Amino acid sequence: MSSSDIFLGETIGTAVLILLGGGVCAAVTLKGSKARNAGWLAITFGWGFAVMTAVYMTASLSGAHLNPAVTVGIAIKDGEWGDVPVYIAGQMLGAMIGAVLVWVAYYGQFQAHLADPEASGQKPIEGPGPVLGVFSTGPEIRNTWQNLATEIIGTVVLVLAVLTQGLNDSGKGLGVIGALITAFVVVSIGLSLGGPTGYAINPARDLGPRIVHALLPLPHKGTSDWSYAWIPVAGPLIGGAIAAGIYNIAFA
Amino acid sequence: MSSSDIFLGETIGTAVLILLGGGVCAAVTLKGSKARNAGWLAITFGWGFAVMTAVYMTASLSGAHLNPAVTVGIAIKDGEWGDVPVYIAGQMLGAMIGAVLVWVAYYGQFQAHLADPEASGQKPIEGPGPVLGVFSTGPEIRNTWQNLATEIIGTVVLVLAVLTQGLNDSGKGLGVIGALITAFVVVSIGLSLGGPTGYAINPARDLGPRIVHALLPLPHKGTSDWSYAWIPVAGPLIGGAIAAGIYNIAFA
Amino acid sequence: MSSSDIFLGETIGTAVLILLGGGVCAAVTLKGSKARNAGWLAITFGWGFAVMTAVYMTASLSGAHLNPAVTVGIAIKDGEWGDVPVYIAGQMLGAMIGAVLVWVAYYGQFQAHLADPEASGQKPIEGPGPVLGVFSTGPEIRNTWQNLATEIIGTVVLVLAVLTQGLNDSGKGLGVIGALITAFVVVSIGLSLGGPTGYAINPARDLGPRIVHALLPLPHKGTSDWSYAWIPVAGPLIGGAIAAGIYNIAFA
Amino acid sequence: MSSSDIFLGETIGTAVLILLGGGVCAAVTLKGSKARNAGWLAITFGWGFAVMTAVYMTASLSGAHLNPAVTVGIAIKDGEWGDVPVYIAGQMLGAMIGAVLVWVAYYGQFQAHLADPEASGQKPIEGPGPVLGVFSTGPEIRNTWQNLATEIIGTVVLVLAVLTQGLNDSGKGLGVIGALITAFVVVSIGLSLGGPTGYAINPARDLGPRIVHALLPLPHKGTSDWSYAWIPVAGPLIGGAIAAGIYNIAFA
Secondary structure, eight states, X not given: OOHHHHHHHHHHHHXXXXXXXXXXXXXXXXXXXXXXXXXXXXXXXXXXXXXXXXXXXXXXXXXXXXXXXXXXXXXXXXXXXXXXXXXXXHHHHHHHHHHHHHHHHTHHHHHHHHHOHHHHTOTTOOSBOTTHHHHSOOOSSOOHHHHHHXXXXXXXXXXXXXXXXXXXXXXXXXXXXXXXXXXXXXXXXXXXXXTTTOOOOOHHHHHHHHHHHHHSOOTTXXXXXXXXXXXXXXXXXXXXXXXXXXXXXXXX | OXXXXXXXXXXXXXXXXXXXXXXXXXXXXXXXXXXXXXXXXXXXXXXXXXXXXXXXXXXXXXOOOOSHHHHHHHHHHHTOOTTHHHHHHHHXXXXXXXXXXXXXXXXXXXXXXXXXXXXXXXXXXOSBOTTHHHHSOOOSSOOHXXXXXXXXXXXXXXXXXXXXXXXXXXXXXXXXXXXXXXXXXXXXXXXXXXXXXXOOOOHHHHHHHHHHHHHSOOTTOOBOOTTTTTHHXXXXXXXXXXXXXXXXXXXX | OOHHHHHHHHHHHHHHHHHHHHHHHHHHXXXXXXXXXXXXXXXXXXXXXXXXXXXXXXXXHHOOOOSHHHHHHHHHHHTOOTTHHHHHHHHHHHHHXXXXXXXXXXXXXXXXXXXOHHHHTOTTOOSBOTTHHHHSOOOSSOOHHHHHHHHHHHHHHHHHHHHTHHXXXXXXXXXXXHHHHHHHHHHHHHHHHOTTTOOOOOHHHHHHHHHHHHHSOOTTOOBOOTTTTTHHHHHHHHHHHHHHHHIIIIIO | OOHHHHHHHHHHHHHXXXXXXXXXXXXXXXXXXXXXXXXXXXXXXHHHHHHHHHHHHHHHHHOOOOSHHHHHHHHHHHTOOTTHHHHHHHHHHHHHHHXXXXXXXXXXHHHHHHHOHHHXXXXXXXXXXXXXXXXSOOOXXXXXXXXXXXXXXXXXXXXXXXXXXXXXXXXXXXXXXXXXXXXXXXXXXXXXHOTTTOOOOOHHXXXXXHHHHHHSOOTTOOBXXXXXXXXXXXXXXXXXXXXXXXXXXXXX
């Protein structure tokens, strides 16, 4: 795969991933959305099918990593780091484009939500603002080591599932069925390990939209919770590396 | 594929699509339905499996576009417009047949719902009537440019997913697995981008049933909201064209 | 396929279908079940996966019709009626075995439910009793012609989806993927067309368990609603025949 | 397959199974989880996708039994018992590792839940404690013979579905699609037969985490309900044996 195909694939793919993934958070959260309060199943299936759609669409261009933790895990497994910067650059750019597209698609809903004092929790805004959850993850109970551990554990499951696909798929990598399996692995992680931190399990998925949250002209948006921002970056990268280690010991 | 097979396939397929898609809206909305208030997940999975069933059934006849935006996107991608009128004629006819079948299947429920002053909002009917949502889409917050943008964005995702299928499916087009993937792409768009406008993402899906709503002898049905009707036609067609453009630049 | 394999396959398959399908109705309905009030999505996915499990398990023995409407549709399509009695005999026997197994698996829940005057609606039992819905279908609004039409329409979708599988599956019939597609077609029919009558779409699925309901020694069980019983038998058989007609005209 | 690959595969696979399966129980149950009260569908899909992820990941190493009832069923079917102890040892070790990982991932949630007198039911703790359900199953209505029968029936469905896969999958065993089908069979059993006992259908899934529950230093955890513990061990083993018998009579 050429560097330009990798960059294009990862940018388009991660933009679609965050458009659909951030989209379901907006759909379930914001005032004036038909899907408001659709619940945790809607969020987890929404993210799972977001991954499926994005992977399926861009697998032929870049292999559809769409996640620096996956890129790092594959690099460790294969011992090839040359394309890693191109992958991660595309992922970060795509994540930011996707977050802007969520804002466009839900423009009126953002306005209505932030204009409502009750929904927006306007009065004493300290810490994370009322719509940060549409962009980035945050812990339900703040506990640095547990939050980090939960992100690591979730990402080990994700990356190990990606790395072992070749063993079942006759080396064809992330093909049609692979996209479906990966989707349901992500639903599984969401349902089972998403409770404590909201399962970033992907540094680009969390950091890109958080930057967009900081930049967008949203009134009453509150802080972007930068003190937590390192955990959904470091946790998934550590998890990806551990998964590659387990793969090399147990499966290679 | 012969013109008659295309017309037959698109008519049967779009009729099944709207029967099942409109059906889930009736099931969740109308008085006297066992599925009443089954929620947003039911609606989005209902539409997704409606697409799957219809695509799977008619792929061998017409390729199962079932959506003018898909037809236009494929025409732009391939530069072949000869069959486009036959496709769209079948889609519009099928959509109207499907909407009539929903009315037949839920005949007693329509009667019960419209006879109930509270459920039907009978007293001051102005604008969209109480059962229009079973037939056509409408925005939760009226905002022309946002509503149009949301329909465009949703359709770009749909059509790009359809166009890139050939890249993963070894050119076999919309086969068995393709029908399943397409189903979940549609669930994904519903969950993630359906909140603002109810995701028409298909001109025939919205316009055909809206015409049937205008024609059916339903008491207290209210207006068919014709002032909004151009958005779920124009938005998806623009989205299909943009998707074809992205495909030709990035994937071809 | 030998007659004994057909009989065995249909008996085992329909028993599993009704065990799991009736099981989800028991799970969602009865007192003392962890799944009580799990909702319409649970019921529709429960029946869909019941079909998938049963079809997948017995496809190699009998082709896994598991439904007289499917058997009749295939017989009309192929013009071969020789095995039809064996198929239907197995289906009826299997459906009755499955209904008995539901009673065994939920024995304590049936007892607790029927012993509770409020849950069982004990006082003035006339017409269908309080647990008939675990065994058989019933209309939400009684309307002979609509109820019949709804069962016909639902079964046309089901049987047409089964008949067209061969066109996509390279003639392999109901294989692995076919079982999955069929499952989601059944979920789709449930979500979209199940609201008015509870979607029997299968004469054996309704009549077999209704007979078991009439025979089982359940206190306060009420009538088995025999006046309605012909609709979920006749409707699906008519629907299967219409589907075969559509197939022979449009797809053959 | 070598004994070390079998042991490694079963240990990793069952650890992932219980991490994700126990995880969804923790997510839905514990205070301070974003998924709290997400409902029965979340639990059943969570366990189903847990099976899918674990099977898919480890099928190439050990065949991914991940369940002594499956191992016993296959041993009876094939008449080969040599690897059975290695399989079951790996399954038990993996189940205990998985249960510990759930505790790590939800550490703060366990603390918050057990510290809340109302959530934990602290005052008169007799019998099963307030978080035992995150680890092991328990009956909604205690009835030895029914509880045993329900576990037997559920496991017959599971193991028969596993044994008949070879008939549809051209002997490839638990491959990519097999993992998906198995996932939905498990969802089906959960939705349809999980109401009375919480569907252990796997001795290691129940006994391993119960031991961990007994060992972990959780305040106010209550008893581990050892008097019930034999049912989710014996029931599934009996069910696996019956399934193998049915297979050998009807399908072999």
